[in-house]
Amino acid sequence: QHDTLKYDPKDLVTALHTTFGEHHARAVHTKGLFFDGTFSPSKDAAAITKAKHLQNKSSNVIVRFSDFTGIPDIPDNAGPANPRGMAIKFIMDDSSATDIVGHSFNGFPTENSDQFHDLLLSIARSGEGALKPTALDSFLATHPIAKTFLTTQKLPASYATIAYFGVNAFKFTNRKGKSCYIRYQFIPEEEKLLTAQEYNNKDADYLINEIKNRIAKKPVVFKMYAQIAENIDVIDNPSVAWPNTRRKVFLGTVTLTRLADNSEAADKALFFIPNNIPAGIEPADPMIDFRSKAYPISVKERQ
Numbered sequence: 118q119h120d121t122l123k124y125d126p127k128d129l130v131t132a133l134h135t136t137f138g139e140h141h142a143r144a145v146h147t148k149g150l151f152f153d154g155t156f157s158p159s160k161d162a163a164a165i166t167k168a169k170h171l172q173n174k175s176s177n178v179i180v181r182f183s184d185f186t187g188i189p190d191i192p193d194n195a196g197p198a199n200p201r202g203m204a205i206k207f208i209m210d211d212s213s214a215t216d217i218v219g220h221s222f223n224g225f226p227t228e229n230s231d232q233f234h235d236l237l238l239s240i241a242r243s244g245e246g247a248l249k250p251t252a253l254d255s256f257l258a259t260h261p262i263a264k265t266f267l268t269t270q271k272l273p274a275s276y277a278t279i280a281y282f283g284v285n286a287f288k289f290t291n292r293k294g295k296s297c298y299i300r301y302q303f304i305p306e307e308e309k310l311l312t313a314q315e316y317n318n319k320d321a322d323y324l325i326n327e328i329k330n331r332i333a334k335k336p337v338v339f340k341m342y343a344q345i346a347e348n349i350d351v352i353d354n355p356s357v358a359w360p361n362t363r364r365k366v367f368l369g370t371v372t373l374t375r376l377a378d379n380s381e382a383a384d385k386a387l388f389f390i391p392n393n394i395p396a397g398i399e400p401a402d403p404m405i406d407f408r409s410k411a412y413p414i415s416v417k418e419r420q
């Protein structure tokens with residue numbers, strides 16, 4: 118199935134622009150803000166991977182929170198602003214770096230990039246004035262997982278009070294050569310969500326303002342976990358979450374301490390690539406390498 122994809126990474130970036138506009142900015146997750154902090158790995162992390170940022174030694178991190186869509190000024194309280202993004206860059210002593218790019222939903226709307234392309238174009242064709250049933254209505258009628266994704270998003274009180282999921286599976290290998298398949302989870306200190314009514318009453322920059330105020334007073338903390346697959350779990354389909362009952366290994370603590378320099382130059386220089394990973398971690402879901410070809414196209418376009 119994955120060898121016979123119809124659309125290439127460039128087609129996906131074009132589909133994002135067709136749907137959200139070309140704004141000389143990130144093709145998607147365009148509105149956002151980044152923060153500086155540290156990551157301290159747990160002892161258990163080193164038992165399941167030899168990856169160097171997970172070996173009992175702290176690293177610096179940059180974390181960028183974002184809203185969905187490629188619309189630069191999307192209101193934080195708009196429906197399509199969900200899911201939120203959390204991208205993290207670990208910067209090690211030798212100044213090498215590794216990235217994780219996740220979002221606030223435990224799953225992806227589609228099983229592969231071709232279907233994501235078709236979902237995007239169906240959204241593009243279903244704007245104001247589109248005849249019913251719209252292209253999106255038709256897509257969702259035949260793709261129930263995408264429908265669940267679009268209609269059951271959690272509404273965060275803060276970027277700091279919602280969980281984020283890596284969604285695509287990686288293979289971890291430890292120093293003894295033993296491997297397992299994992300998906301990342303970032304769990305907030307406290308989950309705080311809004312009702313639909315509270316959400317509607319928020320203003321367009323409520324998340325941006327909240328997180329700036331919050332971090333000026335106290336650090337923002339997430340616990341990072343690896344959810345471990347069992348033999349029966351599907352590795353190459355990010356639209357299906359693994360059961361909640363799966364074992365989770367605590368990987369370490371992310372502590373964000375201050376708003377980073379969000380200058381235009383710093384923002385242009387900052388990018389995350391899902392397969393930027395050290396020895397001890399490998400992509401296990403083909404979407405990871407696909408994404409990793411699409412992101413640099415957007416990075417280049419926004420310089």
Ligand code: HEM
Pocket residue numbers: 129130133142143144145146149181182183201202203204218219220225229230233282283284285355387388389404407408411412413415416419
């Ligand atoms: C085939 C699937 C996907 C495609 C084609 C795609 C494409 C892109 C592109 C082109 C960018 C802009 C990169 C930049 O300019 O720096 C981006 C950013 C982003 N994507 Fe994806 N993506 C895909 C899947 C995912 C998945 C599965 C997640 C979450 C688990 C995700 C979360 C994000 C986030 C959070 C950002 C913003 C990163 C930042 O803050 O710089 N994407 N994506």
